[in-house]
Amino acid sequence: MNDCGGIRDCYYRKKGIPVPESRTKKWKQTFPNKVMCAAGVSYRDATxxxxxxxxxxxxxxxxxxxxxxxxxEKDVPRL
Structure with a gap:
């Protein structure tokens, strides 16, 4: 789930000193895919x-x- 696709500029510099273009870093970044799920736990077992x-x-x-x-229907009778 490490999808990354957007481009972002990032670099560190000292105050007042210009940064040459060769020192800038660009990488892609987006949020990973999302998954929604439901689960339950009891002291006997898990659903x-x-x-x-x-x-x-x-x-x-x-x-x-x-x-x-x-x-x-499935898990409660088993538990």
């Missing part, structure tokens, strides 16, 4: 990890149907 697709918006209906319901 499975449920990943949310990156294109979905999480509202109460989505959370109940795609996160809570699978945990209650």
């Amino acid at each position: 499975g990890i449920n990943f949310v697709p990156p294109t979905n918006k999480v509202n109460s209906a989505f959370f109940l149907n795609n996160v809570v319901k699978p945990i209650v």
Whole structure:
């Protein structure tokens, strides 16, 4: 997850002294890809990890149907 794509200028210099172009550093930087997941832990064991697709918006209906319901149906009886 180390995607970096934007260009950024960065260099250190002493006050009042110009920096030659050859000393400037340019690198690409963006934020890494994001992952949203839900998991639970009890003293007996842990639940499975449920990943949310990156294109979905999480509202109460989505959370109940795609996160809570699978945990209650699959993991709670096992725990």
